[in-house]
Structure formats: C-alpha cells, structure tokens
Amino acid sequence: MKTLETERLILSKWHPRRDAKDLFEYAKGPNVGPNAGWAPHESIADSKMRIKKVFLKSGIWKISLKGEGKAIGSIGFENDLRRVDMKSKELGYSLSEEYWGRGIMTEAAREVLRYAFEELKLxxxxxxxxxxxxxxxxxxxxxGFIYEGTLRAGQMTYDGKIKDTMCFSMLRREWEFRRSFQSEQA
Ligand SMILES: CC(C)(COP(=O)(O)OP(=O)(O)OC[C@H]1O[C@@H](n2cnc3c(N)ncnc32)[C@H](O)[C@@H]1OP(=O)(O)O)[C@@H](O)C(=O)NCCC(=O)NCCS
Known part of the structure; x- marks a missing residue:
C-alpha cells in the first residue's frame, strides 16, 4: 500500500509485531472502539490479530506523527455494501484519545480523500x-460530506445495542469542486 503524508502525519502500513502494543494502548479503553462500533481490545495478542485480519486485509493505514514511529490511529476504507456496482468505498477511522481535538483526523482524512478521488479514481x-x-x-x-439521511435502527453494536445510522457521501464532482475552490483560496 502507498504511504501517504500530510503536514504533520505519516499514513503507512501496519506491522503486526511492531505496532500491536501501540494499538492495544489506545484500543483497550472504552471511548475509541465502542464509538467506532468495535469492542475494546482485550490484549496485545488481540490487537496483533486485528492488525493481521482487519487492517492488513482491508489496506487500512496506520497514523503516526512525523518524526515519531508510534501508532496513534487508523484510517481506511471498507467496501460500501450499498454501492456494489460502482467505484465506491466507505471511509472509517479511529484515533487514540490522547490525541483528540487537534485536527489530526480531519488532516488524515483529507489526504485519504485526495488519494481516493485522484489516485483510485473513485x-x-x-x-x-x-x-x-x-x-x-x-x-x-x-x-465536506453531504448528509443523505438516517437509517433508523441501522446497526447493532458489538454489545447488542441497536442504533440509528447517519449516512453521508461525497461524489467525485463535489470533491473536484472543493479542490478547485481550495486552490483558488491558497
Ligand atoms: C472521531 C475522531 C476520529 C475525531 O478525531 P479528532 O482528531 O479528534 O478530530 P478533529 O480534531 O479533526 O475534529 C474534532 C472536532 O469535533 C469537535 N468536538 C469535540 N468534542 C465535541 C463534542 N462533544 N460535540 C461536538 N463537537 C465536538 C472538536 O471541537 C473538533 O471540531 P473543530 O475543529 O471545529 O473545533 C476521534 O474522536 C475518535 O477516534 N473517536 C473514537 C472512534 C470513532 O468515533 N470513530 C469514528 C466512527 S464513525
């Protein structure tokens, strides 16, 4: 997978042995996984297994701050099961709670969206x-995603709660418009 870079961040491939400890450190708590729909990790071995079975399988990036190797979050795509016949993907992400509120995920996701539209041609x-x-x-x-609507009782969480699912999307032409608008501002 291609390594991506932003002003403050490196998005790179996960390494099961080297990164499992960092992942476990932030994924064991109650606020990261459950908000993203997955259970807190139970052990370093559990984190290692998820790196292998989820992150590497789906091509999900590890997020690190430049100059530090530590894994502080993940971002990547899954198949969009509502749009199987076109070039589509569904974005997902999570970040260590220690780093919340500094604009890190917005910065990472902007670059991943650029990659999605410019290089993957979604x-x-x-x-x-x-x-x-x-x-x-x-x-x-x-x-800049556009709200599409809410699927009532759209998902069941890992611990059996039923929640509504708010759906958003960005079309290629919308991304191109935002990009041209942003380059005019620069
Ligand atoms: C969601 C998540 C990735 C955000 O990452 P982040 O790097 O903190 O995000 P950013 O700093 O780019 O932006 C967060 C914004 O939320 C705002 N915010 C923080 N707490 C908030 C609250 N309680 N209510 C409303 N907005 C809030 C921040 O002020 C910021 O907006 P601003 O830039 O206008 O000030 C992170 O909180 C996380 O990993 N959560 C757990 C996993 C998860 O929810 N994944 C997504 C599943 S859909």
Whole structure:
C-alpha cells in the first residue's frame, strides 16, 4: 500500500509485531472502539490479530506523527455494501484519545480523500456514524460530506445495542469542486 503524508502525519502500513502494543494502548479503553462500533481490545495478542485480519486485509493505514514511529490511529476504507456496482468505498477511522481535538483526523482524512478521488479514481466515498458521535459528525462536516439521511435502527453494536445510522457521501464532482475552490483560496 502507498504511504501517504500530510503536514504533520505519516499514513503507512501496519506491522503486526511492531505496532500491536501501540494499538492495544489506545484500543483497550472504552471511548475509541465502542464509538467506532468495535469492542475494546482485550490484549496485545488481540490487537496483533486485528492488525493481521482487519487492517492488513482491508489496506487500512496506520497514523503516526512525523518524526515519531508510534501508532496513534487508523484510517481506511471498507467496501460500501450499498454501492456494489460502482467505484465506491466507505471511509472509517479511529484515533487514540490522547490525541483528540487537534485536527489530526480531519488532516488524515483529507489526504485519504485526495488519494481516493485522484489516485483510485473513485466515483463516491461514503461514511456513516451514529447520532451520538458528535466528534465524528464534526469531522464529517469539516471534510465536506453531504448528509443523505438516517437509517433508523441501522446497526447493532458489538454489545447488542441497536442504533440509528447517519449516512453521508461525497461524489467525485463535489470533491473536484472543493479542490478547485481550495486552490483558488491558497
Ligand atoms: C472521531 C475522531 C476520529 C475525531 O478525531 P479528532 O482528531 O479528534 O478530530 P478533529 O480534531 O479533526 O475534529 C474534532 C472536532 O469535533 C469537535 N468536538 C469535540 N468534542 C465535541 C463534542 N462533544 N460535540 C461536538 N463537537 C465536538 C472538536 O471541537 C473538533 O471540531 P473543530 O475543529 O471545529 O473545533 C476521534 O474522536 C475518535 O477516534 N473517536 C473514537 C472512534 C470513532 O468515533 N470513530 C469514528 C466512527 S464513525
């Protein structure tokens, strides 16, 4: 997978042995995984298994601050199961709580969206979240996604709670418009 770079961040491939400890450190708590729909990790071995079975399989990037090797978050795509017949992907992300509120995920996601439209030539990128995830909703808004609607009782969380799913998307032409607008501002 291609390593991506932003002003403050490096997005690179996960390494099961080297990165499992860092992942476990932030994924064991109650606020990261559950907000993203997955259970807190139980051990370093559990984190290592998820790097192998989830991150590497789907091509999910590790997020690190430049100059530091530590894994502080993840970002990447899954297949958009509502749009199987086109060049589409669904974005997902999570970040160590220690680093919240510094604009890190918005910065990472902007570069991943650039990669998606410019290099993967996708037609549409979607993202979903739950109404209670105010932070992610704000990131989605800052990125410029368009709200499509809410699937009532759209998902069951890992611990059996049923939640609504708020759906957003960005079309290629919308991304191109934002890009031309931003380069005019620069
Ligand atoms: C969602 C998440 C990735 C955000 O990462 P981040 O780097 O903190 O995001 P940013 O700093 O780029 O933006 C967060 C925004 O939310 C705002 N925010 C923080 N707490 C908030 C709250 N309680 N209500 C509303 N907005 C809030 C911040 O002020 C910021 O907006 P601003 O730039 O206008 O000030 C991170 O909180 C996380 O990993 N959460 C757990 C996993 C998760 O929810 N994943 C997404 C699943 S859809």
């Amino acid at each position: 037609d549409v990128v979607s993202i979903v979240t739950t109404p209670d995830n105010r932070r992610s909703l704000r990131v989605i808004e800052k990125l």
